[in-house]
Amino acid sequence: MTPAELSQAVQAAVSAAVEAGELTVAVPETVNVERPKNRDHGDYAVNVALQLAKAAGKPPRQVAELVAARLRELPGIAKIDIAGPGFLNITLDAATQGELARTVVTAGAQYGHGDAFAGQKINLEFVSANPTGPIHIGGVRWAAVGDSLARILRACGADVTTEYYINDAGVQISKFGTSLQAAANGRPVPEDGYVGEYINDIAAEIVKQVPGILELDDATQLESFRTEGLRLMVAEIQRSMEEFGVHFDVWFSEKSLHDSGAVEKAVERLREQGHVYDQDGAVWLRTTDFGDDKDRVLIKADGDTTYFASDAAYYLNKRDRGNDVSVYMLGADHHGYVGRLKAIVACAGDDPSHNIEVLIGQFVKMLKDGEEVRMSKRAGNIITIDDVVDWIGVDAARYSLARVPTDSTLTLDIDVLTSQTKDNPVYYVQYAHARMCSIARNAAEMGIESTAEDFKPELLSTPWENQLLGQLGKFPGVLASAGELREAHRVARYLEELAGDYHRFYENCWVLPRGDEEVTDLNRARLLLVEATRTVFANGLGLLGVSAPERM
Structure with missing residues (x-):
């Protein structure tokens, strides 16, 4: 019996x-069912x-007894006790509790999925960094969290x-084009322009792809550098995201x-709503x-x-495309928005x-040898997505960036996240999955098969099996x-808690015969x-965009 079935x-x-x-x-529309700590x-x-x-x-205890009488x-x-002011403490028999393992294995990749948000059309916008440089560490955090949240929803x-x-409109794009033009012509980049090795790389690539660009007049040349840059x-951002x-x-x-004229149309739509007025030669939204x-x-x-007019047009565009939310x-620097x-x-x-809904993500910093890493080899004064992947890999980056609430600042220790110890959370979780795959391989070599059809759930009766089943x-x-709280962490x-319960089960309950x-x-x-536990690990890691290795 699952918690959901017990709730029903x-x-x-x-x-x-x-x-x-x-x-x-x-x-009540919903009934909370929880695992007691004791x-x-x-x-x-x-x-x-x-x-x-x-x-x-x-009195609550009298209400509890009326409900308990029917549940019994x-x-x-197996047993229902009424505790304290009126809590129902419910004990299942071993067979009913163990049946959950069959439920998980039968459901496979769909176990855990539900329909809580069926019918909702959600537009999830994230990263959206200016296309004037590589994605920096803050954007990497949103990439990990946003993609995980999309999968969960x-x-x-x-x-x-x-x-x-x-x-791709406005002053920053103009500065980007000016910076590329200056680099291609061997001139110093303007004081308020963009710097970093990537500017030289892109400028050189444009010169290579657009023959004769340096012979164009200054204005035409600048527009070409802006457009091509x-x-x-x-394309670089799309590559790094994929x-x-x-x-x-x-x-x-x-x-x-x-x-397309959408900005002007948005202003008129808002005027028709009665919230636009003219003052001092400008057009305002009240x-x-x-x-x-x-x-x-x-x-x-x-x-x-203004950018605000673009923001208004963009929101209306999302609604016109049928998005409910x-x-x-x-x-973190966008609280004012x-x-x-x-x-x-x-x-x-x-x-x-x-x-x-507006979610605000806090800053991220990285440590190496106990010191904060501040510089990128390619981008100058920022850490890029490629730097993060080079240092710790995609799995460690995605998992560690998604496992902390986004409203908290985050420090990633490169030394920890590249270690093969339980202090490295992604290794700890992935190792648990690999350990289960190893057991399955050993069972196959021994000719042992275990199917949902011949499963005897009543045999899973130890405290460690009970705890593991409860976590599943x-x-x-x-x-x-x-999904409801928009909290991928x-x-x-949960996977880290499950890994702990699995390791304790493994240490106390011998799975395969010995000798x-x-x-x-x-x-x-x-x-x-x-196998049920492995399924949940694979499903959970998949929702975080992290691999579930079979060997480590």
Whole structure:
């Protein structure tokens, strides 16, 4: 019996008590089922009686007894104790608890998936760094977290579109083009331009791909460097993202909003909503009506549109494409964007508490030999995605960047993340998976087969088997909460807990026969439990975009 099935059983027991006139309450839509820290308190703890007592007008323990009386009639329930103010402490019989292993193996890659977000169309925008240089360490964090979150939300039933917003319009792109032109002509890069070996590399590549570019007049030459440089930089970003295991469904050009007239149309749509006004020759959006600290300029007095106007047009474009929720994943220096983005949503007539979410990611630093690493060989004063991959590899980078809440600053120790010790969290988790694969290979060599059909779940009765089964049962709930709270780190931390429980099981429960021992049903049952655990590891690592190696 899974926690979800037990939750449904409790709901059914409450419903039966209501129908019998013993309780006059609304049947709860969800019932929380938790594993107690103290295993003497049973396999699962339920607090539904405390939730319903006030509405029922009865003491919680009396409500608990009414629910417990019906649950005790169910097959698989070995014991129910009412503890403290009214907790239901439920103990399953070994067969019912062990049945979970068969459930996991049968479900395979789909175990843990659910439909909590079925019918929701979510646009998930992340990284979106200016295409004026390689992706830096902050963007790498969003690449790992954003892609993992997309996978988790899809596993929860959502229709997710991943998107990279290319800021290919405005002053920074002009500075980028000027920097490339200066490098190609052997001139110093302007003081406010871009520096780094990559600028020289791109400039040289443009000269190679566009013969005669240095003979063009200055203005035409600059436009060519800007256009070609942007194309090459976007291609470089796309390459690095794909090599990092991150695929974007949409690469959206900011420039396309201007070229198509979408920005002007957005201003008019917002004017029709009654939130646009003219003052001092400029066009303003009255965002203070919706909590922003000041109104925002859409079109300046000189006729130029602002980045804010592009932001408004971009949000409206997402909604026009049918997205219900637009999730923006922004860096730590973008706190000021939260209020203004929500104000755009409100001005457009949408609900800022539902149609938009803004996640802020904190800074990342890297240590080597106890010292902070600050410089990139190629990009000058930033650490790039290629640097991170070169130092610790894709798996270690993705896992370690995703395993910490994004609202916390993060320090990655290169020495730890390249070590083969339990201090390295990704090694610790991957090693557990490889260890299970080794057991499966040894079983095959010994001619031992364990299938879901011949499985005897009642044999899995030790405390270590019970604990491991309980952890496997938590996986669907972990995925659902990770999706709901937009917290991919919950999956990583769960895998580390599961690895600990597996290692303790392995140390105390011999899986395969030793020496001349005969193969027993217990060996086969434990072998299936190992396969169920391996399945959950593979599923969890896959949702983080991390490989599940069979050998290490």
